[in-house]
Amino acid sequence: MTDLQARMLELGRRARAAAAALREAPADARTRALTLLAEGLQGAEADILSANARDVVAARAHGLSEALIDRLSLTPVRVGGMAQAVATIAGVPDPLGVETERWTPANGLDIARVRTPIGVLGVIYESRPNVTADAAALCIRSGNAAILRCGSDGLQSSLAIAAVVERALAQAGLPADAIQLVDTADREAVGLMLTGLDGAIDVIVPRGGKSLVARVQAEARTAVLSHLEGLNHTYLHQAADLEQARAIVLNAKMRRVSVCGATETLLVDRAGAERLLPPVAADLIAAGCELRGDAEACALVPAMTPATEVDWTTEYLAPILSVRIVNDLEAAVAHIARYGSGHTEAIVTADREAAERFAAGVDSAIVLINASTQFADGGEFGFGGEIGISTNRLHARGPVGAEQLTTYKYVVRGQGQTRP
Amino acid sequence: MTDLQARMLELGRRARAAAAALREAPADARTRALTLLAEGLQGAEADILSANARDVVAARAHGLSEALIDRLSLTPVRVGGMAQAVATIAGVPDPLGVETERWTPANGLDIARVRTPIGVLGVIYESRPNVTADAAALCIRSGNAAILRCGSDGLQSSLAIAAVVERALAQAGLPADAIQLVDTADREAVGLMLTGLDGAIDVIVPRGGKSLVARVQAEARTAVLSHLEGLNHTYLHQAADLEQARAIVLNAKMRRVSVCGATETLLVDRAGAERLLPPVAADLIAAGCELRGDAEACALVPAMTPATEVDWTTEYLAPILSVRIVNDLEAAVAHIARYGSGHTEAIVTADREAAERFAAGVDSAIVLINASTQFADGGEFGFGGEIGISTNRLHARGPVGAEQLTTYKYVVRGQGQTRP
Numbered sequence: 001m002t003d004l005q006a007r008m009l010e011l012g013r014r015a016r017a018a019a020a021a022l023r024e025a026p027a028d029a030r031t032r033a034l035t036l037l038a039e040g041l042q043g044a045e046a047d048i049l050s051a052n053a054r055d056v057v058a059a060r061a062h063g064l065s066e067a068l069i070d071r072l073s074l075t076p077v078r079v080g081g082m083a084q085a086v087a088t089i090a091g092v093p094d095p096l097g098v099e100t101e102r103w104t105p106a107n108g109l110d111i112a113r114v115r116t117p118i119g120v121l122g123v124i125y126e127s128r129p130n131v132t133a134d135a136a137a138l139c140i141r142s143g144n145a146a147i148l149r150c151g152s153d154g155l156q157s158s159l160a161i162a163a164v165v166e167r168a169l170a171q172a173g174l175p176a177d178a179i180q181l182v183d184t185a186d187r188e189a190v191g192l193m194l195t196g197l198d199g200a201i202d203v204i205v206p207r208g209g210k211s212l213v214a215r216v217q218a219e220a221r222t223a224v225l226s227h228l229e230g231l232n233h234t235y236l237h238q239a240a241d242l243e244q245a246r247a248i249v250l251n252a253k254m255r256r257v258s259v260c261g262a263t264e265t266l267l268v269d270r271a272g273a274e275r276l277l278p279p280v281a282a283d284l285i286a287a288g289c290e291l292r293g294d295a296e297a298c299a300l301v302p303a304m305t306p307a308t309e310v311d312w313t314t315e316y317l318a319p320i321l322s323v324r325i326v327n328d329l330e331a332a333v334a335h336i337a338r339y340g341s342g343h344t345e346a347i348v349t350a351d352r353e354a355a356e357r358f359a360a361g362v363d364s365a366i367v368l369i370n371a372s373t374q375f376a377d378g379g380e381f382g383f384g385g386e387i388g389i390s391t392n393r394l395h396a397r398g399p400v401g402a403e404q405l406t407t408y409k410y411v412v413r414g415q416g417q418t419r420p
Numbered sequence: 421m422t423d424l425q426a427r428m429l430e431l432g433r434r435a436r437a438a439a440a441a442l443r444e445a446p447a448d449a450r451t452r453a454l455t456l457l458a459e460g461l462q463g464a465e466a467d468i469l470s471a472n473a474r475d476v477v478a479a480r481a482h483g484l485s486e487a488l489i490d491r492l493s494l495t496p497v498r499v500g501g502m503a504q505a506v507a508t509i510a511g512v513p514d515p516l517g518v519e520t521e522r523w524t525p526a527n528g529l530d531i532a533r534v535r536t537p538i539g540v541l542g543v544i545y546e547s548r549p550n551v552t553a554d555a556a557a558l559c560i561r562s563g564n565a566a567i568l569r570c571g572s573d574g575l576q577s578s579l580a581i582a583a584v585v586e587r588a589l590a591q592a593g594l595p596a597d598a599i600q601l602v603d604t605a606d607r608e609a610v611g612l613m614l615t616g617l618d619g620a621i622d623v624i625v626p627r628g629g630k631s632l633v634a635r636v637q638a639e640a641r642t643a644v645l646s647h648l649e650g651l652n653h654t655y656l657h658q659a660a661d662l663e664q665a666r667a668i669v670l671n672a673k674m675r676r677v678s679v680c681g682a683t684e685t686l687l688v689d690r691a692g693a694e695r696l697l698p699p700v701a702a703d704l705i706a707a708g709c710e711l712r713g714d715a716e717a718c719a720l721v722p723a724m725t726p727a728t729e730v731d732w733t734t735e736y737l738a739p740i741l742s743v744r745i746v747n748d749l750e751a752a753v754a755h756i757a758r759y760g761s762g763h764t765e766a767i768v769t770a771d772r773e774a775a776e777r778f779a780a781g782v783d784s785a786i787v788l789i790n791a792s793t794q795f796a797d798g799g800e801f802g803f804g805g806e807i808g809i810s811t812n813r814l815h816a817r818g819p820v821g822a823e824q825l826t827t828y829k830y831v832v833r834g835q836g837q838t839r840p
Contacts, residue, residue: 020757023783105802109791116783118813202813223814244836251838337440359831363443363536371529371834380839381830382525393538393622393827394643395814407813410801411779414791416664418671419800 004184008192011147011180012200015120018175019145023117025174027094030140033172034090037140040164041083041133048079051160052129059153071127072154082133082161085385089137092384095403096143110413115406117143119202122193123387124149124216126208129157135207136165136179138387141402145178147201149193151208152185159183190215196222205400207388225395227388229315230260230343232373235332235358237349238272242279244370245348249280251372252346254287258317260389261344261376265312265322267332273300273325284321293323312339329354333361340364342391344376365391365398424604428612431567431600432620435540438595439565443537445594447514450560453592454510457560460584461503461553468499471580472549479573491547492574502553502581505805509557512804515823516563530833535826537563539622542613543807544569544636546628549577555627556585556599558807561822565598567621569613571628572605579603610635616642625820627808645815647808649735650680650763652793655752655778657769658692662699664790665768669700671792672766674707678737680809681764681796685732685742687752693720693745704741713743732759749774753781760784762811764796785811785818 001009022030041048052074059069074082095115102112121144125131132150139146150158162181170176182189194204194216203223206216213226234252236245252263268277273296281291281301291297292307304323311322312335326332336345346368347358355369366376366389376399378386383401390396396404421429442450461468472494479489515535522532541564545551552570559566570578582601590596602609614624614636623643626636633646654672656665672683688697693716701711701721711717712727724743731742732755746752756765766788767778775789786796786809796819798806803821810816816824 020783024781103802105800107795107800109788109795109800111801119783223812225814241836247836247838255839355833361444363440363539364829366830366832368529368832369834371832371837372839374839375527375529375832375834375837377839380525380527380529381531382523392643394645397827398830407817409784410786410818412786412788412791412795413775414789414795416661416667417791417795418667419675419792419794419797 004186004188005192008182008189009197011182012120012197014177015145015147015180016200018177019117019120021175022143022145022178025143027096029172029174030094030143031090033140033168033174034086034137036168036171037133037137037165038083038087038090040168041079041086041161044160044164045076045079048157048160049074049076051156055154055156064153068127068153072129072157074129074157078130082130085130086133086137088379089141089384089402092141092402094141095406100408107417108415109417112411113408114411115403115408118405118407119144120200121146121405122149122201122204122222123147124190124193124204124206124208124212126151126212127153129154129161131207132158132161132181133165134385135387136162138385138402138405139179140169141384142405144405147180147182147193149182149190152187155185191219194219194221205387225390225400226392227260228391229341230262230376230389231265231313231315231339231341232261232263232344232376233265233267233336233340234263234346234348234373235267236269236272236276236280237329237347237351237354237358238269239351239354240272240276240348241350242276245276246280246283248346248348248370248372250283250287252374253284253321254289254319255372255374257319259374261374262317263321263346263373264315265324265339267324267326267335268297269329269332270296270325270327273297277301277323281323288319290320291323292320294325296325297323315341329358333358336362336364343389344368344373346371346373365389424606424608425612428602428609429617431602432540432617434597435565435567435600436620438597439537439540441595442563442565442598445563447516449592449594450514450563451510453560453588453594454506454557456588456591457553457557457585458503458507458510460588461499461506461581464580464584465496465499468577468580469494469496471576475574475576484573488547488573492549492577494549494577498550502550505550506553506557508799509561509804509822512561512822514561515826520828527837528835529837532831533828534831535823535828538825538827539564540620541566541825542569542621542624542642543567544610544613544624544626544628544632546571546632547573549574549581551627552578552581552601553585554805555807556582558805558822558825559599560589561804562825564825567600567602567613569602569610572607575605611639614639614641625807645810645820646812647680648811649761650682650796650809651685651733651735651759651761652681652683652764652796653685653687653756653760654683654766654768654793655687656689656692656696656700657749657767657771657774657778658689659771659774660692660696660768661770662696665696666700666703668766668768668790668792670703670707672794673704673741674709674739675792675794677739679794681794682737683741683766683793684735685744685759687744687746687755688717689752690716690745690747693717697721697743701743708739710740711743712740714745716745717743735761749778750781753778756782756784763809764788764793766791766793785809
């Protein structure tokens, strides 16, 4: 056994023991740990920024792109935002112990379904250091122990944040091992986590780009709670209100182009295209968006370039939008079924019946009526935060907050019943 | 591509198309298909029994054990039971389209969480032909298309049942491809299903013995909804009522020893052992159960043989029970945490506070108070039936009925909201 293997297995054993203690801890101890964590992050701002400065210097020396360095960099405002995010999670109703159903079947047993933690989560993520605080907070709220593996570029920043987490847990009387950060940049640690560390990890949660998620799905010997790409569509129905269409499409595409809730393809009813598409396109072009359309769309908006088949399957995460004219609502639903990733789709229409038909027909995690796809976010859903947006068909679908990081058990109260 | 590969991929494409149609089908069409299926099974009794007779002749020729031949064999009573099970599932409330939550966060969006089918299930099972009818019925109730792969010994029986399923679907106006049975005994078909058939299968559901489940978990490239063993405990607390203890332990162990809800280990408080264990043991011995105990238990019941470490980790599925004396409730919980499989545990006690402490402390899918572990069953839970008992930490835990074979989507109704 290598030294790293031994250390990782030890992390697993500690996490397992901490999970058992955490499962029994009362809600107010977990709330107190979160409040202390929010305060502690503010208090440790200088330490965190100085650790982050070391990460940034090293990242520049390694030639990281400016975009990645921006994701990695912390500022007083960003540390404040991190603390605020933790404080918000502290204020979310505690999900544990809640009876979600209770009934008595014919045998007279009193059956209750009660929310419980999953156990030990292995969270594997990339460069943003705030994920260390977010993931820790969501795990504390949901009573799960966690082993966190950050991107190597942000290791110093994450170690500084993890030190604050450890203090907050201890001060709240919770096991300090409940949240452990892997303290090495050695990539082999990821492979070891994917083995489950001898059964210590119940679920791996990858949070990052396509290649990370693909590696986790291919190699993990544990259950995986992952999200795939957000190849999202906004559909302008022929009965769309023009001003709503303009505002929603511009926001859905351009508010932030790099988030998984961004719209990547615009579908427009043929019957409404002449009225709707030119003004919507003009807004997008004015905001710096490149448009790639099918032949009919290009005819209506000369500034568009022709789209090819690959455009319908591309998650740009950039100021580019593909545009297609469709026959009708059914054709829009069919396009989404064929090319979409099952993440988030929106319809804009003043026709309520059409809206409901779209909502029933589209099989994606989130279907919005007359709202921007950029609302695909656990915070916007009122979950206090999220560890990602799941496109899985099992367990959680859509935003994954603290409640989605729980499982349940049945507590069955009898009076001596035996089964005939 | 081999001929089998091509045929399996074609099954996958048909299942995918059927799933899209089934998702849109109204509840009453699915109920009608189930009613027609229950009637059809009764009507096809002669066909099914004659196909089953061919399976049994072949199984004997292959030297199958009498126990397996009994599992495989159908009788008029068993066909009637199969039809009755389908009729029961027809009567369960339809899980689809149900809004399980609806709320409005600060952004003013109206968010509803709505149950939807998972999509296409691949169900892989062993010799009992009734699983073909059960699995088909649960999938129809939950709006999922399915590719069923039965054990090769029961192929003729299952083909006869599948023909009835196909007719019932068609008569109810549903796609006949919604439920397809793999019509070959070629074992390579299982391996192909585990690849997901080019994305056509969303989830594999193995139903069978340990080696099948282990193979599926190791090889599946899809999500897996599986159950592992049921290494279940019944714990006699010092405040247990003696008559309840006798009735519950005897039932929990001996009602049917081969089911996953059977108790495999009996834990007894030291403070109650002298009062409780001898009469409980006498009942078991009289019913033909072998007892293997620790030293203290053997001292109280001379007919016991000494248990070794391996007894605490063995799912006997046979008339054998291991018995251990424990210090107290905490020691019982610790034993279960160390040796249990997270399936089902029971406490017998007249002390309500102790019962609740046990229910909170034990981290298993089902925890029973003063009732037999053999109630671990979807039918007993009022689910109308089950495809198995899940010990997974994600998605469904405990009995998996029609509702547990669903996922959900969010339907979000706005009035033109864009995200700030």
